Amino acid sequence: MSPALVVYESVFGDAKKIALAIAEGLATRLPVDVVSAREAPSQVPSDVRMLVVGGPNHAFSMPKPATRQGAIEDHGAEIPDTTFGLHEWLDRAQVPAGMSAAVFDIRMDHPKLVTTMDRASKTEEKLLRGLGATIAAAAEHFVVTGTKGPLADGEEDRARRWGQALAQIVAAGTRR
Numbered sequence: 001m002s003p004a005l006v007v008y009e010s011v012f013g014d015a016k017k018i019a020l021a022i023a024e025g026l027a028t029r030l031p032v033d034v035v036s037a038r039e040a041p042s043q044v045p046s047d048v049r050m051l052v053v054g055g056p057n058h059a060f061s062m063p064k065p066a067t068r069q070g071a072i073e074d075h076g077a078e079i080p081d082t083t084f085g086l087h088e089w090l091d092r093a094q095v096p097a098g099m100s101a102a103v104f105d106i107r108m109d110h111p112k113l114v115t116t117m118d119r120a121s122k123t124e125e126k127l128l129r130g131l132g133a134t135i136a137a138a139a140e141h142f143v144v145t146g147t148k149g150p151l152a153d154g155e156e157d158r159a160r161r162w163g164q165a166l167a168q169i170v171a172a173g174t175r176r
């Protein structure tokens with residue numbers, strides 16, 4: 001597997017766009033694979049040097065079967081299997097001890113008071129730490145202007161730059 005791996009969950013496509021932009025940034029320095037949680041390997045290979053995971057906030061946290069069902073019923077989302085996404089992958093995945101990792105989430109453009117309640121990225125970090133990964137960079141948050149998107153202007157560029165910064169962290173670790 002490539003030395004960088006981006007794993008995402010995306011209902012309406014915005015987190016996928018961000019995952020692909022992060023991968024473009026990472027790819028300026030190292031080969032990268034981008035996969036949805038459904039396609040992600042249950043055992044992350046030891047040659048992966050940066051694992052990036054992310055997805056949307058649903059009901060102030062990571063998507064769950066009930067919120068995916070809500071996305072179908074209330075917003076017309078098409079989700080073939082509501083029982084499996086990023087949280088469920090992180091519940092089962094095996095990650096080599098100490099692997100560098102970073103997380104992102106997608107949230108609405110709410111007032112700060114509301115967005116401070118969004119915990120998706122915190123839950124992603126907690127699950128990764130529980131798997132033995134080391135969080136190598138502060139979580140990044142990307143903004144959509146509505147429930148079904150689109151991303152706010154400039155968010156994909158920001159994601160590309162963040163991917164580049166993550167690649168630099170990997171390169172700096174290699175030089176040490």
Ligand SMILES: Cc1cc2nc3c(=O)[nH]c(=O)nc-3n(C[C@H](O)[C@H](O)[C@H](O)COP(=O)(O)O)c2cc1C
Pocket residue numbers: 009010011012013014015016055056057058059060061067068070071075106107108109110118144146147148149
């Ligand atoms: C069931 C449901 C619950 C949501 N709850 C939140 C929330 O608590 N906070 C928030 O900022 N956005 C919330 N949203 C909007 C999501 O942020 C938005 O749908 C998502 O970021 C879009 O990403 P995606 O296109 O990758 O699915 C919710 C959306 C759905 C469908």
